Amino acid sequence: MGGFAFALKTFGCQMNVADDDALARELAARGGVQVTDATAADLIVINTCVVRQKAEDKAFSFVGSLKPLTEGKPPTHPVKLSAPKLLAQSDNPARTRSRPLIAVVGCLVPKSGEELARKFGYVDLLVPTSEPAQVIAALSEAMPLPQPSEAASSSFSAPSPQLAVSCTAAAGGSDELRLDTKLSGLVTVQRGCNHACSFCIVPQVRGPEVSVPVSQIVDEANYYHRQGFNEVTLLGQNVLSYGSDLGFSPDFAEMIEAVLERTEVPWISFLTSQPHDMSKEIIRRVIAHPRVTPLLHLPVQSGSNAVLQRMRRGYTVEAYEDWIVAVRDARPDVFLTTDFIVGFPGETERDFELTLALIEHVRFNDAFMFAYSPREGTAAAAYDGQVDLAERKRRLAALIKLQRSVAHQINTKYVGQVLDAIVEQAGERQAVARTPFNKPVVLPRTSRKPGEFTKVRITQAVVSSFKGEEVA
Numbered sequence: 001m002g003g004f005a006f007a008l009k010t011f012g013c014q015m016n017v018a019d020d021d022a023l024a025r026e027l028a029a030r031g032g033v034q035v036t037d038a039t040a041a042d043l044i045v046i047n048t049c050v051v052r053q054k055a056e057d058k059a060f061s062f063v064g065s066l067k068p069l070t071e072g073k074p075p076t077h078p079v080k081l082s083a084p085k086l087l088a089q090s091d092n093p094a095r096t097r098s099r100p101l102i103a104v105v106g107c108l109v110p111k112s113g114e115e116l117a118r119k120f121g122y123v124d125l126l127v128p129t130s131e132p133a134q135v136i137a138a139l140s141e142a143m144p145l146p147q148p149s150e151a152a153s154s155s156f157s158a159p160s161p162q163l164a165v166s167c168t169a170a171a172g173g174s175d176e177l178r179l180d181t182k183l184s185g186l187v188t189v190q191r192g193c194n195h196a197c198s199f200c201i202v203p204q205v206r207g208p209e210v211s212v213p214v215s216q217i218v219d220e221a222n223y224y225h226r227q228g229f230n231e232v233t234l235l236g237q238n239v240l241s242y243g244s245d246l247g248f249s250p251d252f253a254e255m256i257e258a259v260l261e262r263t264e265v266p267w268i269s270f271l272t273s274q275p276h277d278m279s280k281e282i283i284r285r286v287i288a289h290p291r292v293t294p295l296l297h298l299p300v301q302s303g304s305n306a307v308l309q310r311m312r313r314g315y316t317v318e319a320y321e322d323w324i325v326a327v328r329d330a331r332p333d334v335f336l337t338t339d340f341i342v343g344f345p346g347e348t349e350r351d352f353e354l355t356l357a358l359i360e361h362v363r364f365n366d367a368f369m370f371a372y373s374p375r376e377g378t379a380a381a382a383y384d385g386q387v388d389l390a391e392r393k394r395r396l397a398a399l400i401k402l403q404r405s406v407a408h409q410i411n412t413k414y415v416g417q418v419l420d421a422i423v424e425q426a427g428e429r430q431a432v433a434r435t436p437f438n439k440p441v442v443l444p445r446t447s448r449k450p451g452e453f454t455k456v457r458i459t460q461a462v463v464s465s466f467k468g469e470e471v472a
């Protein structure tokens, strides 16, 4: 097969985006040219996520919109008709006509593969993972995909059976945490989750934790640094328990130390973290390290121990608060963000008030806040005491109001501070830079190019950003 055009469409979390970046590099190394317009593609890969119903609905809708592309297109490439091992379904009569090869990958496949096959007979491949090596392996069996050119080095290792269950998003809302992939190289370090939070479907569809080898993580980080990235973000469902499948040898701190020692990436960030797995060692060796950015996203979910217990989070409010004290002692500049779910089944008005009190007490710099939404297949969806939707919305509105007010108060402390930042946009009339804790600073101008470091003085804190000026 000669050159071919491919389009990648991602729904869900930053880890899906990271997988797509790696997949795009692999396909490019095999002669592929990435296009944004699916109608111009020979290969369309749809990377799916089921953590949120919205992402799942969007994926179904997008796959449905591809039907016209499968009809009346001139031949583009031959496709094998035999079903590769990884395919849940390939018995597709339409394959006798050449047209774009359509692959749906990621965790929607194990959950809803049969429904996808039934509704969209023109989908050629259903791959139950978005892990790039596994997707390449599946694609290679379905189309004549060349080996990577020697000049274009592969950045990930051969497929491992252990990685068959893959793809992640941060449950409980942190998939909404925005990272700018133009500024931060996203490196997946772990897939799956060993916890069993009662509201979360991740462990069912993605299986237990599987750690990416340190050498691969280091290679990926170095790849991004060579591409000009000054920040790399290490992604996992719960990065704090990195190495759980390896007997914690290495563990999270050792993995981070390897990245720090074997790369020169100036800023290392990580997402996301289950408070249950926090430790003094992680605080001392990772969070306090000057090349680790001060952004700590530690989802607490609720300020009520009764609710945390029903959520099966495995920690108490008191334990969470103790960790925050220890983190702030070790890293006074920490920018603390969290997730909240309100209106969880059985949450009383008193429970909700405890969550509001936690906001007042801990004073988070930012939070991602959601009204509980039952997810089919989770334990919590079958719980008694489901809270009325209007009440869930009322609690969410009150939570957002309080959190915004607290965040505004504490973020004004940055006014007057001079911070390192990475330039994101450098327009003629306005520039934007990102602080080490991922908050944008709007500047009147900058002399630097996007991706470069600058220094900014914060002049004003607004709700979701800062205003500032470049310091010469």
Ligand code: SF4
Pocket (backbone or CB within 6 Å): 170, 171, 172, 193, 194, 195, 196, 197, 200, 201, 202, 203, 237, 238, 274
């Ligand atoms: S820690 Fe809990 S919420 Fe996070 S992925 Fe695992 S089961 Fe889901």
